[in-house]
Amino acid sequence: MYGNDFGPPDEGVDQVKDPDRDTAHADAAAAALGEGLLGEVAAAEAALAEAAGRTVGRAAADADEAALQAYFDAVIAADQKIEPRDWMPEKYRRTLIRQIAQHAHSEIIGMQPEGNWISRAPSLQRKAILLAKVQDEAGHGLYLYAAAETLGITREELVEMLVSGRQKYSSIFNYPTLTWADVGAVGWLVDGAAIVNQVPLCRCSYGPYARAMIRVCKEESFHQRQGYEVLHVLGHGTPGQRAMAQDAVDRWWYPSLAMFGPPDADSTHSAQSMAWKIKRFSNDELRQRFVDMCVDQARSLNLTLPDPDLRWNAQRRAYDYTQPDYDELMRVISGDGPCNRQRMAFRRQAHADGAWVREAAAAYAAKRASDREAVPA
């Protein structure tokens, strides 16, 4: 998903505490940190191909539910992928539909904060880059809607759940982009946090989602870098430009940390999603990984992260840092962020305004089809 900042599930999917999750995940995250995120995407792609070569045996064509469940479990244990027409537990299906849908909605709503600056980008090149980035986000939304549809839900239902507010999108997009530097901060921090969240999803047990995420992650790294470059230019520019960049980082830092969701200690994080290999790391593991990445990157920007307590902890081999304001996160999730109403109103308006295009395309297709019937070859 884009982040874990969606709020409670809307379909009654059980979330249970996971008391004895081992520390292997944290070690893996720390080990992987040095290798670069794109390397991890490539590794996930290779692992997908490799696992496909393993034999898992087969379930008989007339297998009963227990046998089907056993086969499903074996496929997951072998790190193979579940495919759309495979038998799967109903809760697995519903969990995935909700997660992929909310991820797709986030990509779609996520076009708005940056779209805000396309007409005011400071140069033609920046404008072309920003257009390409926002177009990518539309593409990500569409890959993900297509992946969700393989689970037996229609595009119309998915769109309806977003515009009616029945399903959420990532809370980060309820913050405003006040200056041009915000475009840089969003690319660096918001896309950066999204990548940290999304790279493990390249190994998700559901095939269409994993494949969509591999595609998405390869494209995301350009998003993060263009944002970083925007900030780097400003951070080494005039005092006024540097101040503008610092202000943007100051405003986006904590909301970006909140993208990883509530802390593990008082979060209901889903042991089931871990067991199904949908989720691979806890919220705090991913957040720590993101903080550790950003510290050095901020230094090169000539900017500081707005946390006086940020310091290296030699014992943990990680940075200690101040947690984001989780009460604020809860307020934004429940609809009280700075831009919630604006984002939804804009999305509804855009959907309604596009109706004539969809109708015209359908009418044209119908006319062409009847023309072809009327003139036999």
Added chain:
Amino acid sequence: MTGQTPTPAEPLWEVFVRPRRGLSHGHVGSLHAPDAELALRHARDLYTRRQEGVSIWVVPAAALTASSPDEKDAFFDPAADKVYRHPTFYDVPEGVAHL
């Protein structure tokens, strides 16, 4: 808000892209479009923004016939016990070359 105008559902298309000359088309995903022509254009915009392909096929998803409701079943079983179809089944006498 002007309310939801009901639009007829657009058919689903499966998209296949040939990455380079000499390679086969591979399935990359799906999309909705009212007709084949628009499906092709959408496929270009959605799946080849970075020169991922030199050729695109779009196929109405409804026109695909799949081998079975699962990705695994007895349909493929007849091939399982015919190991003699593989060259590795045969012992080649020592010293025999070019075989």
